[in-house]
Amino acid sequence: MIPEAVPDGRPTDDALSRVHREEHSRLLATLVRRFGDLDLAEDAAQEAMESALRTWPAQGVPRSPLAWLTTVATRSALDRVRRDATSARRLAELRVREGVRAAVPADEAALSAGDLPDERLAMLMGCCHPAIAPADRIALMLRFVGSLNTEEVAQSLLLPVPTLQARITRVKKRITTHRISLTVPTDPVERARRLPLVLTSISLIFTEGYAATSGDTSIRRELTAEAIRLARLTHRLLPVPAEPQGLLALLLLTEARSPARDDAAGIPVPLEEQDRSRWDTELIAEGLALTQLAAARADAGRFTIQAAIAAVHAESSRFEDTDWAQIVALYDLLLARGDDPVVRMNRAIAVGRAQTPAEGLALLEQLGEEPRLRRHHPFHVALALFHEELGRMEEAVAAWHRALDLVGSTAERRFIERRLARHGE
Amino acid sequence: MKYVLLLMGNLADERCGETEEVPGPEEFIAFDAELQEAGVLAGGFALTDPEEGTSLSKASREAEPVITAGPYAESREFVGGTIVIEVDSLDDALAWAAKCPGAIGGRIEIRPLLEM
Incomplete structure (x- = not known):
């Protein structure tokens, strides 16, 4: 080689x-x-x-x-x-x-690269030290473990280069003055606590790129490739625990859908309308194999469960064939590991598919007072879609309008406007 | 490297916390002994209640000092005491802070000592 x-x-x-x-x-x-x-x-x-x-x-x-x-x-x-x-x-x-x-x-x-130990696990864990703020963990990780240069990291995070540099300088100073160890924690308990922070940072990097709708999207999309690279690295360095494998599977299965998630005008296409023949079969095959291995492990956690949910979607060639009962069961497993309103919302949507839209809508409406969901535009989109299915057009229009008030990106705004146009709005 | 563990309390908690199980002085004495034993203890002190304090401040270099009784009115948090430890890294300092009884129902702020 x-x-x-x-x-x-x-x-x-x-x-x-x-x-x-x-x-x-x-x-x-x-x-x-x-x-x-x-x-x-x-x-x-x-x-x-x-x-x-x-x-x-x-x-x-x-x-x-x-x-x-x-x-x-x-x-x-x-x-x-x-x-x-x-x-x-x-x-x-x-x-x-x-x-x-x-x-x-x-x-x-005189040595070959194989003789040198790979010290990057220490960097991954060090960058995600709990004494470092979450946003700084991501910047550090991209800067020191990623393959992007400073300009690329700044562009991908939508930050001016001097701002990113100032942030990195500030964190480096904090690492020095506090003597934050850039090492793999020797205490196994601490090591087990640190791993989720590493995996969460990688998944946030992925989301940052995957949700990229403003700025130069092609550069921001590099973040998804970068996150997959970091997940691969983490899994290679830590082959035994389930979660790095589960995270890698989740990212691959999500990335596999990216060729079908936007239409020619760049407007997002909802899962039910995506042309599944455009999904990347190679990524799906790898993601499914990894999910299967990770899910079989006793320590499978929330990333593995999320990968299993993505796998159910990946395995059905048509939206109508989706095994929604299985997805509901997986969301229940996820909720058993900790309550999260967004997970409850997704579970309600799955119930609406597995059973009836009325049941899904009833569950969603029970969540209407959750402050996090009230501000979350996908929640209002989900409400609008169920109202439409049940022929309750007035409520649907109201929900679309609430979603429109909350939406941040232009492309998603256009998606909602297009749906509203069907109501003559 | 020397770190100061600032044992922070909260005025609101203190008032309504009477019924809750808070660590007693004997637990702090035992923790002190543990630090001594490990050879990391490098100083510290306990403080009387925040109401016993007197505040002094100067709006500018030349201004007359303003003296008020008690802690700064708007701050609810107060320093109940400090422990100075000498350890190799923040991880070690955090490990000790996690054992400190002051963390229970309170907050410990870990600050590196400024080396002059």
């Missing part, structure tokens, strides 16, 4: 961009592990990349680019620690003296 040294230099650009995309986060994670300092790790990684750019064209791409970069970056970091006297660097020096240095092999360039 790893290209042999090629002296003519032509594959260097390719090799470098490939290394940057695939290995940069690994390089960073290794450096953070060794020096415990994000700034130092970034500077040293940057210097190693520049050094590669200078030497690879002449000397050829090393057998293991990652091992080569790790050696060069580690040397550069050690030099910086010796030169620099700021407190953060002193901290790093302390760690170096504590014996990290002894653990650095003399010449990693």
